[in-house]
Amino acid sequence: MLQIDLWKRVLIWAVIVLGLLLAMPNAFYTRVETANDASAAIELGADTTENRDAAAEWPSFLPSGLVNLGLDLRGGAHLLAEVLVKDVYEARMEAFWPDVRDALRGERDKIGTIRWNSEAVKNGELRVRISKPEGMEHALEIVRGLARPVVSLTGAGATDLEVRGEGTEIVVTLSEAEQQATDERTLRQSLEIIRRRIDEVGTREPTIQRQGFDRILIQVPGLGSAQELKDIIGTTAQLTFQPVVSRASSADQAPGVGNEILPSLDEEGVFYILEQTPVVTGEELTNAQPSFDQNGRPAVSFTFNAAGARKFGDYTAENIGSPFAIVLDGEVISAPVIQSHIPGGSGIITGNFTVEESTNLAVLLRAGALPAGLEFLEERTIGPELGQDSIDAGKIATIVAFVAVLVFMAASYGLFGIFANIALIINIGLIFGMLSMFGATLTLPGIAGIVLTVGMAVDANVLVFERIREELKTAKGPARAIELGYEKALSAIVDANITTFITAVILFVMGSGPVRGFAITLGLGILTSVFTAIFVTRLLIVMWFERRRPKKIEV
The missing domain is CATH 3.30.980 (Threonyl-tRNA Synthetase; Chain A, domain 2)
Incomplete structure (x- = not known):
């Protein structure tokens, strides 16, 4: 008998509702993106009225995951960097x-x-x-x-x-x-630190890949310029705490054996002669957060690990009254005089920072120091206009394919074709829901994968409907014909989609960049297509049949 258990119906509708709910934020893309960025900024310490108002633009109880737009759709920054091993x-x-x-x-x-x-x-x-x-x-x-x-x-x-x-x-x-061995470790460490820095400042789905022996490709959608990206990753953020020997007024002065001369970041024309061997380095930091000093000026508070805390405490106890330089990337940020013993391994870095600069410095210190400098061999800024053209072209292609399929199914199979069209619309929503849930990136080839899915999504329904037609010719009743149509078409549907899914997996594993984007949308489209064809369309037909109880049907 043609029927579906109640628990199965509830489960099918629950999956549909969940998928469409996850896809919903993409219909309000700009609004949700602004709210997400504001929430991320608040978590990093920028708890301002403006950010709170922006975060409140999207209700917190609703999903806020978005399909990230790739560099070819949204524009952004492209860098090719050589690691100076x-x-x-x-x-x-x-x-x-x-x-x-x-x-x-x-x-x-x-x-x-x-x-x-x-x-x-x-x-x-x-x-x-x-x-x-x-x-x-x-x-x-x-x-x-x-x-x-x-x-x-x-x-x-x-x-x-x-x-x-x-x-x-x-x-x-x-x-x-x-x-x-050092070269390999340096490249791996550089990749990880760059990834942590870019991810922590709130950008979406960066592409960070090793190219060749000593190069790294970095692509970040949504950034306004390549210089903005370089400002995030171009600083090695090598923090050291070094004893001060003396001050100097010129960089030409001989520092002496075992010493070095470094410029002051805030005081123009002032140089410091420092002992070259640091007391503590940034590698012994466990945390760094933006904060404010006793005068309300932006600063960065830090905490050392046990080893660093011991060395820092011992040195400050033995050198009360002596200046102590905080050095970042070869420049003296500040050189305070040690007023007292500083136990506990925590302190604060002060300077002429803005709130944004103190936040970025804290991010860099938390991510760790790049083990080597970077030389940028290639940099490009891809404008959003080019990405918008790609989006518009993709929309047109998708709409044309979508409308053509809807018209064909309705004309060929009548009411059953309309059921298949409803399932197809749900299928597109589920694809975007899964892309949002996984935080996947949609590229121009990914749009091509969705267009292909639109055409493939009705294949399973075509197999089922043609099989039902064949069963109706043998004078079986409508209910039995529908039931046998689904049973006998199932093996062909599964076989066809498994082979295509295997192809998508191979493309994802072996490919890179745009090929992977195509493989992801194709693979997810296959999963949602099978679900909507076998379960959603059948549920719609069963609900209609239970209400109408027709003696004769036409497919």
Whole structure:
């Protein structure tokens, strides 16, 4: 008998209502997007009246997920950046000097005095000069003992350092295996930090991919310019806390061995001579939040981990009355005098910040420092006008395909065709509901996938209706004909859609960019098409049949 259990009917209608509810925010795209951005800004600390009013534009009890528009639809920023991996080699050698110094300090009777050439570090080498050439072999043996195994599958059994002697100089460089492992770690870390920075400031669905050996492709829809994107990711945000040796009025002044001279960010023409080895670095930060200082000016409060808190507390206890420089990316943000012991590992960074600058700085510090600098090889800003043209063309294509299919189904199958058309409209809503739920990005190829789905969505209904026609010719009653039509067409529907779904999966796994966008909408369209054809259309027919009880039907 042609019937559907009550619990199945409730479940089918619940899925439909949920899908359409999730798709609804896309009908009010600009309004919902503004409210979402305002809510994100409030969470980051910008709790202003303007943001609260904007967030209230969309009711909080309704879904607020949107289908993100890709770069080709919305416009945005495109960057191709090269990671300067050699910067990491220099940083490693600079950080290694204290270990070499401490290891050799106890052997001065054999090797004499030791001095290092800070200029050599720029070439990725650490050069240490000893005054007694006869002690070279002993010195080399000591430094080689500082080497560690390479942490890499390809560098198994190798050490991270190469140590050799040149005259009276010990030359230390990273081994080839360690350089390869460092390059790989640097690229992975850069990708993750860029992703965290861009995601945290509220942009939608960035494309961040590695290209080649040392390049990263970054595309962010919705940004007004490539410069705005560079401002977010172009800062390495390397934060250090360094002891101040003295102030200087010129960058040409010699800082002395083991020191460096850096400019002040706020005071023009003022430079600070600092000890090159920091007391604490930004890597030991666990949190950073925008805040205000005691005078109500924007600032950034921070917290160290246990190790950083201990070092920070010990240094401030031992150096009360001495200036202490807070350095960000080679510039001294501030150099306050330590007034008292600062336990607990927390503090505040003050400067001439705006609220926006303090918020962005907190984001950068939370995301972590880029391990190396970036050189932008290519930058493009794609205007929203080009994206709007694509959207308009996609709308026209979708509407033409949609109307043509609706007219064809109604003309070919009459009332049953109208049921299929209702299911098709629900199908489009479910596609956008699933895209919104997953936070997927819709691109121009994705629109093509939806247009293709519109045509494919009625295939299952065509198979069912043609099968019902065949069953009616054998003089069976309407109810039995409808029931057999669905039963006998089911295998063909499943087989056809499974093969197409496998193709969509392969396109998603093997493809990238636009190909993936097409695969996502095609795959989701197949799932919703099967659901609407097998369950929704059948439920509509059963409800109609139960109400009318016709003795004869025409399909």
